[in-house]
Each structure stands twice: as C-alpha cells, then as structure tokens.
Amino acid sequence: MTEDNDHHELIHEELPEEHSDPLIRFLHRIIRVAIKVLAVLMVMVIIWGIGDVIYVLYQRLSTPPHFLLNINDIFQTFGAFMAVLIAVEIFINIRLYLGTDVLPIRLVTATALMAIARKVIVLDLDKTSADYILAIAAVTLALGITHWLISKKS
Numbered sequence: 001m002t003e004d005n006d007h008h009e010l011i012h013e014e015l016p017e018e019h020s021d022p023l024i025r026f027l028h029r030i031i032r033v034a035i036k037v038l039a040v041l042m043v044m045v046i047i048w049g050i051g052d053v054i055y056v057l058y059q060r061l062s063t064p065p066h067f068l069l070n071i072n073d074i075f076q077t078f079g080a081f082m083a084v085l086i087a088v089e090i091f092i093n094i095r096l097y098l099g100t101d102v103l104p105i106r107l108v109t110a111t112a113l114m115a116i117a118r119k120v121i122v123l124d125l126d127k128t129s130a131d132y133i134l135a136i137a138a139v140t141l142a143l144g145i146t147h148w149l150i151s152k153k154s
Contacts, residue, residue, distance in 0.1 A: 017029070032098075035094060035097065039091060039094045039095060039098065042090055042091040042094060043091060045087050046084060046087045046088055046091060049080070049083055049084035049087055050084055052080055052083075052084075053080045053081055053084060056076060056077055056080045057077060060076070060077065075121060075122055076122070078121050078122070079118060079121060079122035082114065082117070082118035082121060082122075083118065085114060086111060086114050086115050086118060089107070089110065089114060090111060092104075092107060093107055093108060093111060105150055106147065106150045106151060109143055109146050109147040109150060110147060112143050113140070113144065113147060116136065116140050116143060117140075119136060120136060123136070
C-alpha cells in the first residue's frame, strides 16, 4: 500500500473505498465524486460572485451622481461582498470535508454566523416585521453561543 492509500483510508471512514458490497462501494465512489463536483461548482460561484461585485460597483458608481454611493448602495455592495465571502467559506468547508476525517463544526458555525451577519447588514428595517427581527436575533444568539462553546472547547 502506498502512502496516499494509507492517508486516503483515514479520510471519511463513513465512505470507505473498500467495502464488501460492490453496490455500496460504487455508491461511495459516486458520493466522493459528487462532493468534488460541488467544490468545482462553488469555485465557479465565487468567480461569478466577484463579477457581480464588480458589476454592482460599476453600476452604482456610473450613475449620477458619478463616483458617489448612498447608504443603500453601500449596503448592497456589502451584501455582494459578504455573499462572495460566504461562498469562499462554503468552499473551505467542502475542501476540509474532502481532505480530513473531521467535520469542521467550528468553521460551519462561523460560516452560518457570516451568513446571518450578511442578512442583518442588508436588512431593510422599514419592510421587516418585529417577529422576523426577533427570529434573526435568536438565530444569531444561538449561533454565537454555539461558536463560542466550540471555540472554548478547542
């Protein structure tokens, strides 16, 4: 056995390359390929997201008054930036899933916190109900406590 095979056996024991049932072995292979396809697609989303950020900035800066952003433009730009950063975090989650035998719970909670932060940044308070704001606050608090507890344990 080569070093790569030894290393690969340690990764994701729940999807082993060796299994007594050929169907299960085949299905595991399909799942591993599907995860790699997701990683490629996420990189494409990141590239498209960067294009979107550039396009949003261009649109905002090229409309009168030129080279000035109002507060709504700034928040929309922040939202576009945050969407790309969230996509990067999701890619890192996928890469870690592919490359380690540990589910990166801390990174997953950090990604979720970033996603909820993006939601808060782009939230239009004039069109949002109090119940919705309370729900976002509850999710943010729960994720924050979870992330803190996981970080404290590490």
